Amino acid sequence: MNIKVLSLFPEILEAYFSASIMKRAVGKGLVSFELVNIRDYAYDKHRKCDDEVFGGGAGMLLKPEPLDRALAAAGSPEVRTVYVTPSGRLFNQAMAADFAKEENLVILCGRYEGIDQRIIDTRVTDVVSIGDYVLSSGEVAAMVVIDAVYRLVPGVISGESLSEESFSAGLLEYPQYTRPEEYGNMHVPEVLVSGNHAAIARWRLRASLIKTLAYRPELLQTIDLTGEIGRLLKEVIDGGGENEPRAANSGGTGKN
Ligand code: ADE
DSSP states (O other): OEEEEEEEETHHHHHHTTSHHHHHHHHHTOEEEEEEGGGGGOOSSOOOOEEETTOOOOOOEEEEHHHHHHHHHTTTTTSSEEEEEEEEOOOOOHHHHHHTTOOOEEEEEEEEEEEHHHHHHHHHHHHEEEESOOSSSSHHHOOOOOHHOOOOSTTSSSSHHHHTTTTTTTOOOOOOSSOOSTTEEEEEEEESSSSOOOHHHHHHHHHHHHHHHHHOOOGGSSSSSSSSHHHHHHHTTTTOOTTTOOOOTTTTOOOO
């Protein structure tokens, strides 16, 4: 997979692309990255890329001409082109998996108040937000999208690690423990050291349900609750036993 990132500040992304697993994936020839400076496609002698918003309003917008030329050179819109902006469709694991199927992907980072709508209408295939908050830099959002996508390219990470993680089955991942088995006066749940793989799988599914119910109950609306999962969920809702796995801060607001 080749990922091209169009940005006015490509240096923000440089360090990220030369880091760890990313470097290994590039070394193995599984993914390649290219940074494109939008300013290199500006027409005028000042290489101006932004301008005021028609109709008034605060801030500046990225002008259409440099973006149009940079995106055309990157193969857009025939190549899947993702524009990251807070006013997009909410990014999730399913979208990441969908993008990971592409041979080529273009990511466009916005700046200031955003970009001229005509570019979105003609060159962008996917308008994506990484969450309901506003970042000062589209580059940070682009890094989030790229990171979620490239690790799903076959061969980058083992399939087993991927199938166990949060969202892969529509649930949050169960709690995990490592040595020592006893820390302070806290013990690792007994079932996890029992060697009984069926019991461990049941405990993990139950723990995932409890955690999802506590932190992200809306996720339960999107999964099939007819079989074992539905039965376990009912059990959990009807009242768990004393040794039930718990989700930390489950009643909280997220504020500490
Ligand atoms: N740029 C600024 N904020 C963003 C967000 N939440 N998602 C995507 N791009 C952004």
